[in-house]
Amino acid sequence: MLINRRFLLRTGAPALAAASLLPAPVFAAEQKKAGARDITVRDVNGLAVFGGAGCNVVALPGPEGALLVDGGRAVNAAVLLKAVSGALKTKRVHTLINTHWHPEQVGCNEAVGKDGGVIVAHEVTRLYLGRDSHSALYEGVIKAVPPKARPTKTTFNTGSLEFAGETVEYRYLPAAHTNGDLFVHFPKHNVIAAGGPVSAVRWPVMDYLNGAFMHGFVRSYEILAAVVKPDTIVVPADGPTLTGADIVRQKDMYEALFKQLFAHFNKGFGPKDVVEARPLKDYEAQFGDPAQFLEAAYRSIQLATIPY
Numbered sequence: 001m002l003i004n005r006r007f008l009l010r011t012g013a014p015a016l017a018a019a020s021l022l023p024a025p026v027f028a029a030e031q032k033k034a035g036a037r038d039i040t041v042r043d044v045n046g047l048a049v050f051g052g053a054g055c056n057v058v059a060l061p062g063p064e065g066a067l068l069v070d071g072g073r074a075v076n077a078a079v080l081l082k083a084v085s086g087a088l089k090t091k092r093v094h095t096l097i098n099t100h101w102h103p104e105q106v107g108c109n110e111a112v113g114k115d116g117g118v119i120v121a122h123e124v125t126r127l128y129l130g131r132d133s134h135s136a137l138y139e140g141v142i143k144a145v146p147p148k149a150r151p152t153k154t155t156f157n158t159g160s161l162e163f164a165g166e167t168v169e170y171r172y173l174p175a176a177h178t179n180g181d182l183f184v185h186f187p188k189h190n191v192i193a194a195g196g197p198v199s200a201v202r203w204p205v206m207d208y209l210n211g212a213f214m215h216g217f218v219r220s221y222e223i224l225a226a227v228v229k230p231d232t233i234v235v236p237a238d239g240p241t242l243t244g245a246d247i248v249r250q251k252d253m254y255e256a257l258f259k260q261l262f263a264h265f266n267k268g269f270g271p272k273d274v275v276e277a278r279p280l281k282d283y284e285a286q287f288g289d290p291a292q293f294l295e296a297a298y299r300s301i302q303l304a305t306i307p308y
């Protein structure tokens, strides 16, 4: 793997977003310091994974430029693209796949689009990027991106492309983190870029006002668990990687939680009652305080089930 170690400046997980109960904008602190990080790169089964731009960026060099999965924040786009060129010895990004439309994922879109790169995403991601959006996870308005920054090739479910002599597959994770999540599978490397629904070290975030829904979240884990092998390396949107075996364990955990949340629902619990019942207490030592995740998961069930 051609990775220039000059860019290996720091290792370890990026700082984690401070936990707080919804509806506080949980990414606000991250937004303020988003331009302050160095770009790191590490080898994951022959793929380059860049950190520090706002999310994990999975990269593969090709003869006509690099393929990237996600692109970090716009404020970090120039430094990330320079790091990619330096590490992979590529002159441009040929293909960029957005796992979803959150600002941490799409910050390189404009530069890549202006340079003639192909931008692949779920159709919902393309629609979201074309308009102003609101989210319980972010302060203020998430502005529409310029036309050149919008995806040029979309799918509603599955797709694949040939790149640098290998097949790269992508597939919808229904209503897991947003309502337009894709994961990207590199079978030759036994690596999956899983995007926002997955985390190794903290509870995932559900953008429940923008389509994330506990039913889809659990279904997405079932899809991932069916695709991974035990030793598959799974790269989440943030932080350290997981294995396929970890994904299967988490799938079991979330399926059990799903049943428990409906038991709570049938008792007439509100979100605070669910948090106080501590249905994930056996996992708090590993993943931290689940209050924010539980509240989002439960509110997603309430939103979909209780008519207003």
Ligand SMILES: [Zn+2]
Binding pocket: 100, 102, 177, 196, 237
């Ligand atoms: Zn996200």
